[in-house]
Amino acid sequence: MPNWRQLARARLGGLSLDPDREDEIVTELAHHLEDLYEDWCQRGVAAEEATARALDAVPDWAELRREIQYAEQGDDAMNQRTRNLWLPGMVTLAFSWGLLRLFYWAGLRPRIIWMDEHAFLWFSLPWLLVLPTIGALGAYWSRRVGGRPWERLLAGAFPAVVWTVLFIAFFPVAVLVDSHVSLVRQLSTLASFLLSSCVVPGAALLAGTLAFLKDHPREPARFAA
């Protein structure tokens, strides 16, 4: 007979709950799998096949973990989104902007490369070097509270997303205000802003999130008991 508690524990991973409650849940799920296994065995299915069929009762353990976490936290979808995305995203945003300001204050000013009289590229090497860590923090936080992979990705890259949305949203206003400047020139300014403030920092932030996109811990081989 497989060790169902061990199998369930390995697949479910950490629930970030009180250890006693977590243990109770694992035990209960293990009993369910055990009952399924015995049902299959009684129907004449071989032990190995019965184990596989019992485990098939949970096609996605990561999803089950999230659902249990949501149920245990006892809140609705809006609160889940706040916890999984908005909160870690806002922290990522605050850290990234705060650090940029701090570097500026410390004299590590961004380097500016003028493309023409309207468009310029800027980059701050120390800031770009720190951004992967900030992205990782956002993704880790989101994963820790049960965020789905896309929520972790977005939480980590949140500052770049905010910049992108702001630039694009205010672009029509800029076009109206600077109506004497040609549209082509304004578009090239927007493109240089997007590249410096969104694309490059976004890539650095995303690099940090990569380690936290997979569910943890990894599922062991199917029959590892």
Add this chain to the structure above:
Amino acid sequence: MVAVSAEIKRGSAELAILALLAEQPLYGYEIAKRIERETHGALRFTVASLYPTLYRLEKRGWVKASWQASRSGRRRRYYRLTPEGKKQLVPLRAQWRLFFRALDRLAGVARA
């Protein structure tokens, strides 16, 4: 549309579980088997849908669980309906009855 579908699924699962537990205390595996048997396989609860629903109901105080020896002598976590759960079951049944009647009326119109 997706949200409505998820809500319907969740709501119907809660009703099915509460209605079963109104008859007698049961543990998770028994609940899944009973639902499958009594609906002739039309409704099936997987581990992934059953336990989060049970924990949600427990969190709301509609069901209460305790470890007890099952008929086979093994310890299982039995769920029973609380007085609050009993109170909630009445309007829940009425809401679903209304929902199915409305759907039935609509389907009848569509066929006419």
